[in-house]
Amino acid sequence: MTNLDPYKTRADFPILHQDINGKPLVYFDNGASSQKPKVVIDAVSNYYSKSHANVHRGVHTLSQEATNMYEDARRKLKTFVNARFEEEIVFTSGTTQSINLLAFSIGEKYIQKGDEILITEMEHHSNIVPWQMLCERKGATLKVAPIFDNGELNVDAFKQLLSYKTKLAAFIHVSNTLGTVNPVKELINACNANGTKVFIDGAQSAPHLKIDVQDLNCDFYAFSGHKLCGPTGIGIIYGRKDLLEEMPPYQGGGEMIKTVTFEKTTYNELPHKFEAGTPNIAGVIGLGVAIDYINNLGLLNIEKYENELLQYATKQLIENIPEIKIYGNAKHKASLISFLIGNHHPYDVGALLDQMGIAVRTGHHCTEPLMSRYGIPGTIRASFSFYNTKEEIDKMISGLQKALNILS
Ligand code: PMP
Numbered sequence: 001m002t003n004l005d006p007y008k009t010r011a012d013f014p015i016l017h018q019d020i021n022g023k024p025l026v027y028f029d030n031g032a033s034s035q036k037p038k039v040v041i042d043a044v045s046n047y048y049s050k051s052h053a054n055v056h057r058g059v060h061t062l063s064q065e066a067t068n069m070y071e072d073a074r075r076k077l078k079t080f081v082n083a084r085f086e087e088e089i090v091f092t093s094g095t096t097q098s099i100n101l102l103a104f105s106i107g108e109k110y111i112q113k114g115d116e117i118l119i120t121e122m123e124h125h126s127n128i129v130p131w132q133m134l135c136e137r138k139g140a141t142l143k144v145a146p147i148f149d150n151g152e153l154n155v156d157a158f159k160q161l162l163s164y165k166t167k168l169a170a171f172i173h174v175s176n177t178l179g180t181v182n183p184v185k186e187l188i189n190a191c192n193a194n195g196t197k198v199f200i201d202g203a204q205s206a207p208h209l210k211i212d213v214q215d216l217n218c219d220f221y222a223f224s225g226h227k228l229c230g231p232t233g234i235g236i237i238y239g240r241k242d243l244l245e246e247m248p249p250y251q252g253g254g255e256m257i258k259t260v261t262f263e264k265t266t267y268n269e270l271p272h273k274f275e276a277g278t279p280n281i282a283g284v285i286g287l288g289v290a291i292d293y294i295n296n297l298g299l300l301n302i303e304k305y306e307n308e309l310l311q312y313a314t315k316q317l318i319e320n321i322p323e324i325k326i327y328g329n330a331k332h333k334a335s336l337i338s339f340l341i342g343n344h345h346p347y348d349v350g351a352l353l354d355q356m357g358i359a360v361r362t363g364h365h366c367t368e369p370l371m372s373r374y375g376i377p378g379t380i381r382a383s384f385s386f387y388n389t390k391e392e393i394d395k396m397i398s399g400l401q402k403a404l405n406i407l408s
Contacts, residue, residue: 004301010387012037012293015088018348020051023357026392031176031336031383032361034207034227043289044231044282051292055281056255056272066399070281074271080223080291081238087270088244090237091284095203096126098222099170100272102199103130105247106168106220110197113139114396116165117368118196120145120153120182121373122175125366127201131170147373151178151328155358158187169196170175173205177365177381178328179310179336188218197243203227207385208334210299213238225283230290234283237274244270251276302386306335309384313337313393320397321404327379336383338365344407346380352403358396 010016013035018025027035047069053062077089092098111117119129121144128142135142143166145158153171162169169191176180184200190196199220202211206223213221220243224235239247249256249267253276267273286335294302314337317324323342339347350362363378364371371378375404382396 004305020357025178025359028382030138030385044286090271090274094224094235101250103134115140115167118169150331168194170199172201174334177367179333180330181332225287230287231283310335338379355397
């Protein structure tokens, strides 16, 4: 048992207290995006009502206030991931932009014809396509480490794929489709020993696990605010300072420059070199408040409680839905379950659950190669957050039983 009371926490989330299709909302699509506590909604609203001005530009009071709030949030993010320096935190629009930034800037600096980039079979499209684009641009090759049927990474195969050609390895901390928590420290150690730079896609880990980039000893780590109770359109990439300093900027424009002439431009210091143009100031401030909110609950409490939900839901599904097949049975899993029931199409099951107010995700979850690996078009995915309850899981089980009666 944990000391996290979901009924108390739920009171902080206005959206959860409504009927959808005439039934109380059961929100199990947290892997796609989490809901927002009132403190975050208020922070964004208050910023626009009272403190809005552009950042880093004005001497006037409002601009300074907005800049202080913006940089204050960066300090919170630095502590959240335990970075060494504030300037190692670069704000982006989310994980996708973080990876595109990295693929461009690391690609320009370190990747040449004949080099290899290593990913895994369980990556999200965001951690596949930018690397493919980079490989095409530079004449490099993308290598893919396989997984086992139970959804765990074949770590030996991953290590065997590391060679003198492997300039970068990019892999998820937690799989959004299988729930697998990868042994990232072991993988990072292998990469470091091989002189391979490492990027970790933390989109699904940041909301559930304590992250310590110094302890992990990775070079880059990214996540999105909207999966972490923060606003949409904001996220970060953490990068080791010496590497960020060496890498060229991703986008050109205001704010990222030191001096501009028509002949030559010099670039601003970190992190501004990577933050061209007017940033998502409200998003950054909202994310800072979301981090406070999560810290207040405690990530260890969150992890413990969500694991209880995962164990309970897995047991209930297996015991009550005989035709169920769960995809992703790794020993170490985060709080989501991907499944199919008999030959029923995931969309049919998902649409019927929606009629009962139960929101789950259906489809390939932006992991088409992974779906091909299992020979299926998609799955139904229920992903849990700390504000979900066992009572809601029971509702999903009886909803699935009703759906199956209708479909058969
Ligand atoms: N990687 C993983 C593992 C994800 O789950 C997601 C979001 N589904 C992303 C990357 C992309 O995140 P965003 O859409 O917030 O940029």
